[in-house]
Amino acid sequence: xxxxxxxxxLALAWLLCQVSGYDTGPTNENIWDKGxxxxxxxxxSILQAQGQYFEDVEQRNFAGTVLAFVTPWNSKGYDLAKTxxxxxxxxxxxxYQIRLGADRKVKLTGGHDADDAWVEAMHSRKTEGRPxxxxxxxxxxxxxxxxxxxxxxxxxDVSELLIEEALAHNYDGWVFEPSMPGRPALNFADWGxxxxxxxxxxxxxxxxxxxxxxxxxxPLDWTRGNLDALLPAEHxxxxxxxTKLLLGLxxxxxxYVAPSGGGPLIGRxxxxxxxxxxxxxxxxxxxxxxxxxxVHGGERHSVYYPSASSIKERLDLAYxxxxxxxxxxxxxxxxxxxxxx
Numbered sequence: 001x002x003x004x005x006x007x008x009x010l011a012l013a014w015l016l017c018q019v020s021g022y023d024t025g026p027t028n029e030n031i032w033d034k035g036x037x038x039x040x041x042x043x044x045s046i047l048q049a050q051g052q053y054f055e056d057v058e059q060r061n062f063a064g065t066v067l068a069f070v071t072p073w074n075s076k077g078y079d080l081a082k083t084x085x086x087x088x089x090x091x092x093x094x095x096y097q098i099r100l101g102a103d104r105k106v107k108l109t110g111g112h113d114a115d116d117a118w119v120e121a122m123h124s125r126k127t128e129g130r131p132x133x134x135x136x137x138x139x140x141x142x143x144x145x146x147x148x149x150x151x152x153x154x155x156x157d158v159s160e161l162l163i164e165e166a167l168a169h170n171y172d173g174w175v176f177e178p179s180m181p182g183r184p185a186l187n188f189a190d191w192g193x194x195x196x197x198x199x200x201x202x203x204x205x206x207x208x209x210x211x212x213x214x215x216x217x218x219p220l221d222w223t224r225g226n227l228d229a230l231l232p233a234e235h236x237x238x239x240x241x242x243t244k245l246l247l248g249l250x251x252x253x254x255x256y257v258a259p260s261g262g263g264p265l266i267g268r269x270x271x272x273x274x275x276x277x278x279x280x281x282x283x284x285x286x287x288x289x290x291x292x293x294x295v296h297g298g299e300r301h302s303v304y305y306p307s308a309s310s311i312k313e314r315l316d317l318a319y320x321x322x323x324x325x326x327x328x329x330x331x332x333x334x335x336x337x338x339x340x341x
Contacts, residue, residue: 024051024335031339036308039283041290043274046281046307050271050334058086058127062315062341065089065200065324067175067246069138072113074266074331080338081330082118085125085133087341092175093118094329096139096165098158108161114169123170134172141178173199191230195244202326203230205314206250209304211263214256216287217304220313223247227321242322249314249325251333253305260299266332270305281307288313306333311340 031037034049067090070077081091096110119135126132139162162174186194186203194201205223209215231242253270256262265273273279279292290307293300318325327333 022048022051025053026055026057027052028055030054031308031336036336037312037340039285039290039309041307041309042281043278043292046334047271047274049336050267051336053084053335054339057084057338060087060341061339062087062319062325064318064322065243065246066327066341067092067136067200067202067324068327069094069329071329071331074329077329077331078115078118080333080335081133082121082125084338084341085122086127086130087338088133089131089324090134090136090172091122092136092138094138096137096174098139098141098143100143106157106161108158108165111165116169119170135170136173136175137171138175138177141176175202186230188230188232191245192241195241198244200244200246200324202246202248203227204248204328206248206328209254211256211261214254214258214262214302215304216284216289216291217250217254217306218248218289218314219287220289220317221286223314224317227317227323231321231323239322243324245321245323246326247314247318247321247323249306249311249327251306251327251329251337253303256302256304258300258302262301265303265305267305267334270303270334273301273303277301279303283309306337308336308340311337315340 031049031054034045035041036045036049066088068077068081068088069092070081071094078093081088085091093113093115095113096108099107099109101107114137122135123132165171166174186201191201203226205226206218208218208222227245227247230245252264252266254262255265255269255273273292277294277296279294281290281292283290289304289310292303295301315325
């Protein structure tokens with residue numbers, strides 16, 4: 001989710017967000033006390049609170065399943081996962097791939113990223129009356145359609161590799177992600193079949209826009225439409241089935257530049273934009289997202305990045321449908337977002 005040249009941007013944005021005199025870390029006020037869960041929020045309030053969170057990190061404000069991804073390229077996510085483990089039910093480090101070797105045999109790669117000490121730290125964060133967070137690494141199946149036959153023929157080998165790896169590192173399961181072009185959209189029947197053989201299915205309800213067609217990341221009516229397609233009223237389902245569906249939440253945003261394009265941005269880069277340009281945040285009441293716009297160097301910039309209000313709207317939607325949530329990903333968000341969970 002990072003655009004090219006992001007390493008330099010991250011370093012600069014981190015510096016800007018940290019040297020400006022804003023307090024960070026735990027406070028005795030939550031995000032509601034600070035008035036940030038409001039369409040009328042402004043850049044000053046966000047900069048002041050972006051690195052803060054309510055001191056009681058064991059307080060949960062969303063009762064459903066909360067799966068959060070963490071990635072090696074945004075290492076801050078690992079620390080956030082440890083701090084806020086009581087708010088999470090599952091955490092998925094993005095470590096593994098299934099590939100075909102030159103010998104056409106199935107191989108499990110990515111184990112060099114595994115961090116046993118971090119896995120143990122996650123398991124050791126226990127809250128009375130709740131199970132400890134489950135560590136379920138993401139596994140991308142990186143094969144093309146023409147390579148699926150040898151993979152399927154070697155499915156027993158794949159299973160043995162995964163069981164061996166999980167036992168070696170004390171994992172609680174896996175998150176599978178196919179990586180094939182032209183995948184059809186899920187419908188009710190597909191989702192029902194997957195629900196029978198899995199503990200959960202993630203629906204990626206973001207990335208609705210693109211540099212070619214800029215706009216909100218996850219318009220709320222579009223997000224609701226995805227849920228309606230998978231949990232249609234005309235097909236009654238039990239609450240237990242709905243809880244297996246995880247609504248995707250983006251903790252990253254998009255920075256569009258006309259006429260040259262644009263791409264994703266993460267929390268630190270967002271802080272840089274706020275501090276440098278002091279823009280006015282405008283609430284899109286239809287999409288239920290904030291957008292900010294400014295002109296720089298003769299180019300018009302539009303930034304769509306999650307706010308406390310936009311995230312709360314989607315958490316309320318998940319609660320309405322009885323589904324869980326899946327966050328991509330902790331290292332791309334702002335610390336203050338964790339108060340909402």
